[in-house]
Amino acid sequence: MKFQRLQWIGLALMVALTGIATPKTQAQTRSWPTLSSGSSGENVVTLQAKLRHRGYTVNYNGSYDSSTVAAVQAFERANGLTADGVADPAVWERLVVTVRQGDNNIVVEALQRQLRNRYGYTKTIATVDRIFGSATNNATVSFQKSVYLGADGIAGPDTWSRLTSGDSARISHSAAVSRLSGTGISVTSSAGTAPNGASGVGSDRWLNKTSLEQVRNLSITRLIEFRNTIGCNIVITGGTETWIHSTYVQGHHTGYKIDIGLGTCADSYIRNNYSPAGTNKWSDSRGNIYFYEGDHWDITYSA
Incomplete structure (x- = not known):
């Protein structure tokens, strides 16, 4: 030895x-x-x-x-x-450069840009100013909670890792709703009915209302980006309920798919700016699919 x-x-x-x-x-x-x-x-x-x-x-x-x-x-x-x-x-x-409340540098600016531009914290962080104040701290804490990290407001190795590549992580219903707050995206009850009359938002997601429990963080990020691009409000009508297309690998149950209601603004943007990808299907520049199903858009966010 x-x-x-x-x-x-x-x-x-x-x-x-x-x-x-x-x-x-x-x-x-x-x-x-x-x-x-x-x-x-x-x-x-x-x-x-x-x-x-x-x-x-x-x-x-x-x-x-x-x-x-x-x-x-x-x-x-x-x-x-x-x-x-x-x-x-x-x-x-x-x-890795760790930043926290009180710091004022270019890395804080990068943090603010990540939180605003990729994760939708545009209301919490009104401007990108390099100053790690209470607003940036609050947004950092909220993000940490959404990806199940210790919510201390300090952007260290784990937080930077999740910010730059953690989009595939799955988050809770409450964390998803928190991310969507103030973005112009609302969540409405689904028209479907859960088996056995089950209700409430839980990890099993057998619901009689729209659930975002265990949705992919990436799906929420991309939907926020889509909302910011088109500039009009969106209503989520279907999320991760287990009774919707439960057998699909990239489906609702696995956190890839989100249904949104119809609207002239979104309809027009998808049809005029994305590439045709089959009957009633359009693909954005990343290959994500927007499928028109008559009374809603079924979106698959895979990238």
């Missing part, structure tokens, strides 16, 4: 002295996105903000351009990683 321990010490010293890069395929305890040249969006903004905060020269434009590749490579070399310019989980783990 003593000899084995000496072997490990010797190996560690050799790595330190020779500068051998750490493989980027190490197992990570948290889930992170992988970004590379050509990527764009709020996660790229977050990456660029954290690099800037650490003193790296990089554009701050949400586009994974040549300056971002170069900055990531420099960060990787500084942290003993293979310098391929790809922001994978190994990079994100080492790039």
Whole structure:
């Protein structure tokens, strides 16, 4: 055992002295996105903000351009990683910047942008100002509760992981309703009736009213984005009730599908801006399907 321990010490010293890069395929305890040249969006903004905060020269434009590749490579070399310019989980783990109430910096701005633009906290955080005040704290606490994290208002590794890649997580009915509050999206009772006259919102979701229990966080995010894009209010008429299409892999029961009521604004936008994908079906730029079923839209948010 003593000899084995000496072997490990010797190996560690050799790595330190020779500068051998750490493989980027190490197992990570948290889930992170992988970004590379050509990527764009709020996660790229977050990456660029954290690099800037650490003193790296990089554009701050949400586009994974040549300056971002170069900055990531420099960060990787500084942290003993293979310098391929790809922001994978190994990079994100080492790039974490924890922010909390009282902070005022570019990483707080990235947090505010994530919460507003990807998760719908536009009412709570009225403006993006880099100031981690009570509004940002309240939005952070609300988000943490929605993904079952300790709600301390501190944006540390777990919170950043969920913000950047936690959309596939499933959330409770109350958390979903909280996220939808003030967004212009309401939830109404479904026309269907649950078996055995069951009622109430519970984990089993056998309801006689619309349930969002265990809906995918991504589905809520995409619906909020859709509402913000079209600029008119939406009514959810079907959620995760177990008695709706319960056998589908990407169905209501599994948190992928959401039904919304008909409305001239939404109808017109879907038909005029999305691509035809079959009879009464349209696909958005991510491949999500909007299916016109006569008295409502059946939406599948898979990406």
